[in-house]
Amino acid sequence: MPAATLVVPACLLVTALLVGPMVYLGRISLNHYDASSMMTEALTLENYVRAVADPYYRGVMATTLTMALVCTTTTLILGFPVAYWIARMQSSWKSLVTVMTLMPLLVGNVVRVAGWVGLLGNQGFVNAGLQGVGLIDEPIRILYTPFAVALGTVAVVLPYMILTLASVIEAIPRNVEEAAANLGAPPATVFSRVVWPLALPGVAAGCTLVFILCMNTFATAVLLGGSQFKMMAPAVYDQFSKGSNWPFGAALAFILLIATLTLTVLGSVLIARRSRRRVAA
Amino acid sequence: MIITRRHALAGASAAIAAGAFGGPAAAQASEVVVGTWGGDYGALLQSEIDQPLMKPMGISVSQDIANNDPRRTKLMAEKGSRRSSMDVACMNDIDSYTLSQAGILETVPTDQVPRTAEVLPVFKKPHSIPHIYSAMVVLYNPDKITTPPKSYADLFDPKYAGRVGYSDILYSFNMAAANIGAGGTPNDFSAGRKALLELKKQNPRVYPSNEALAAALKSEEVWISTMWLARGFMWKKGGIPIAWAVPEEGAIPILFEAGVPKNSRAKDAAFKYLNAMLDPKAQVAFAGKMGYVPTVKDAKLPEDLAKEISLTEAQQAKLRPLDYEFMQKERGQILDFWNKEFKA
Numbered sequence: 001m002p003a004a005t006l007v008v009p010a011c012l013l014v015t016a017l018l019v020g021p022m023v024y025l026g027r028i029s030l031n032h033y034d035a036s037s038m039m040t041e042a043l044t045l046e047n048y049v050r051a052v053a054d055p056y057y058r059g060v061m062a063t064t065l066t067m068a069l070v071c072t073t074t075t076l077i078l079g080f081p082v083a084y085w086i087a088r089m090q091s092s093w094k095s096l097v098t099v100m101t102l103m104p105l106l107v108g109n110v111v112r113v114a115g116w117v118g119l120l121g122n123q124g125f126v127n128a129g130l131q132g133v134g135l136i137d138e139p140i141r142i143l144y145t146p147f148a149v150a151l152g153t154v155a156v157v158l159p160y161m162i163l164t165l166a167s168v169i170e171a172i173p174r175n176v177e178e179a180a181a182n183l184g185a186p187p188a189t190v191f192s193r194v195v196w197p198l199a200l201p202g203v204a205a206g207c208t209l210v211f212i213l214c215m216n217t218f219a220t221a222v223l224l225g226g227s228q229f230k231m232m233a234p235a236v237y238d239q240f241s242k243g244s245n246w247p248f249g250a251a252l253a254f255i256l257l258i259a260t261l262t263l264t265v266l267g268s269v270l271i272a273r274r275s276r277r278r279v280a281a
Numbered sequence: 282m283i284i285t286r287r288h289a290l291a292g293a294s295a296a297i298a299a300g301a302f303g304g305p306a307a308a309q310a311s312e313v314v315v316g317t318w319g320g321d322y323g324a325l326l327q328s329e330i331d332q333p334l335m336k337p338m339g340i341s342v343s344q345d346i347a348n349n350d351p352r353r354t355k356l357m358a359e360k361g362s363r364r365s366s367m368d369v370a371c372m373n374d375i376d377s378y379t380l381s382q383a384g385i386l387e388t389v390p391t392d393q394v395p396r397t398a399e400v401l402p403v404f405k406k407p408h409s410i411p412h413i414y415s416a417m418v419v420l421y422n423p424d425k426i427t428t429p430p431k432s433y434a435d436l437f438d439p440k441y442a443g444r445v446g447y448s449d450i451l452y453s454f455n456m457a458a459a460n461i462g463a464g465g466t467p468n469d470f471s472a473g474r475k476a477l478l479e480l481k482k483q484n485p486r487v488y489p490s491n492e493a494l495a496a497a498l499k500s501e502e503v504w505i506s507t508m509w510l511a512r513g514f515m516w517k518k519g520g521i522p523i524a525w526a527v528p529e530e531g532a533i534p535i536l537f538e539a540g541v542p543k544n545s546r547a548k549d550a551a552f553k554y555l556n557a558m559l560d561p562k563a564q565v566a567f568a569g570k571m572g573y574v575p576t577v578k579d580a581k582l583p584e585d586l587a588k589e590i591s592l593t594e595a596q597q598a599k600l601r602p603l604d605y606e607f608m609q610k611e612r613g614q615i616l617d618f619w620n621k622e623f624k625a
Binding site: 033035036037038054056059121122123139144222223226227228230235238240241242243244245246 | 350351353354357358379382383449452486487488489493496497499500502609610612613616617620621624625
C-alpha cells in the first residue's frame, strides 16, 4: 500500500468535520436574515457589508486584535525565560517541570475561569487580601475588566508558548552559545545575536499558536470581561444564540477567521524572512 | 440524567448507527428529553415531576440543560430535521410565541393533557402550557435605599449613579421595563431607549448572568435592579439584603411555559409530561422553593407564601404584558441597541 494512502482517513475526517461545516457556514453567511424563520435563501454580501461598515463591530474586532496582540506579546516575554530554563535543564526534575507547565491545561477552561472569578471578585481572595493588609479600604474592580481577561487568557496560553519554545531551544546546540561567550560576547549579546535568531522559528510557531487561541477566546472573555467587554467570539455567539441571526453570525465568524488567518500568515512570513536574513548575515 | 457532551456523542453515534442499519430510531414512548434550565428549576423538575409523577408511568426523563436563547435557536435550527433533540421544551412567553408562529410547536391536545382544564383562563394558549409565572419588580437594597422605589423609572434617579445593575440575559425584559418606566408603549421602545442612553451616563453595570447580579447585590456593589419577583424571593431567602417593589405603573408579567416540538418522536410521553407540569402539588413546590406563582386554579399556596410572592388584585389588574409580535419582530434591533448603544 503506498504511504500516501495512509493520509486518506485523516483527510476524509478533516473534510467531513471541518471543511464540510465551514462550507455550510459560508453558504449561511450569504443568506438573508428573517425574524420569524431565522433566514431566507439568498446570495448576498449584505451581512459582510454590515459587519465591516458598522463601527461597533469594527470596535469589537479592534478589541479582539489588541487583546490577542497584548496577550501574545506578554506570553512570549513571560514564556521565553521559562522555556530556556526548561530546555537547558539537565536535572532529572525536567519531566516533572514539563508536566507542571501543563497543569493549567488539566483543568477545563470554564472551571479555571470560575476559579479566577473567585479570586478577582469584589469579595474575592485578592480584594480580601488587600483589604486585610490595609492597602485598600473599598474593594477595587478587577473582575469584569480587560485586565482580568488578559490575565485569564495569558494563564491559559502560556503552556503552549513555553512548550513550543522549549522544543526549539533544545535543538540549539549549547556550544554555539559557549563559543559566543568565549569570543567575549556578554550574555545579552549571546541572547540577541545567537539564541534569539536561532529560536525565531519557535517564536513564530509559538506566537502563531497563541495568537490564534487568543483571537478565539470565548469563556474567558465572557466570564472575566463581563457583559460590557466584547470580543469577536462572544459577538458571534450572540448573533447565533440570542439574536437568532445565523447569516450575520456566520459572516462575523468568517471575518474573524479571515483576519486571524491573514495576520497569522503575515506574521509567520515576516519572522521567516527575518530569520533567513539573520542567518545569511 | 443530565446530558453531557459524552452522552450527546453517544446519542449521535446511536442515531447514525440506527440510520445506517435500520432506518430512523424507533420512537420510544418510555423516554422523554426535556429541554430546560439547570439549577433549581431543573432540580425541581427532577424531584417534583420526573421522580414522583413520570417514573410510576414508566417514563424516564433526561434533561437537556441550556439557557433560553440557545434552546430557542436549537429548536428553530431543527425545524426541518426528522427528529427534534428534545421532546419537551421549556421557554419563556416571548419564545413560546416565536416558536408557535414559526410552526415549530405541536398543538396541545386537551384530551391528552387534561390538566389544562385547571389552567387560569388568562394563560391558556394553543401550543404550550403555562408552567409558572412571576412579574418584573424593582429589587433594591433596603439598607442603602430607605425610601422604597415606586417605579421602574427609579433606576434612572441620579442618586443611584453607579449602583444600578442589570442582568445581561434579561436584556429584552430590562429594556421593556425601562420603556414602561419612561412612559413608552408596548410597541414603541423609543422612550425606553432614550431613557437608557441617559442612564448610561450614570455608569450602570451589566452582569453576564442573574447569578453574577445576585453576587453584586450581595456585595452591595449594586443597590437597585429590575428582576423577577420570584428571583428576589429566592435571593432574599438566600441571605442577600434585598426587598422589592411592584411598580405603580404596572409590572411586566413573565410566564414560563412548555411545549412539544412537532418533530418530537415521543409525543405521547411528552404530553404526559406537560400534564404532570400542571400538577398542583408540583406547582406549589416550585412556589415554595423558587417563588414562582402557580398557573392552575387548584394549586393552593400557604397564606404567608401567597402574600409574599403573589401580586394583589390591584397589581394584577395593572399588569403590562409585552407585545409578543413586536418583541419577535424587533428581537435583532433590541439586541443591537442593548449591545451596541447601551452596554458599549
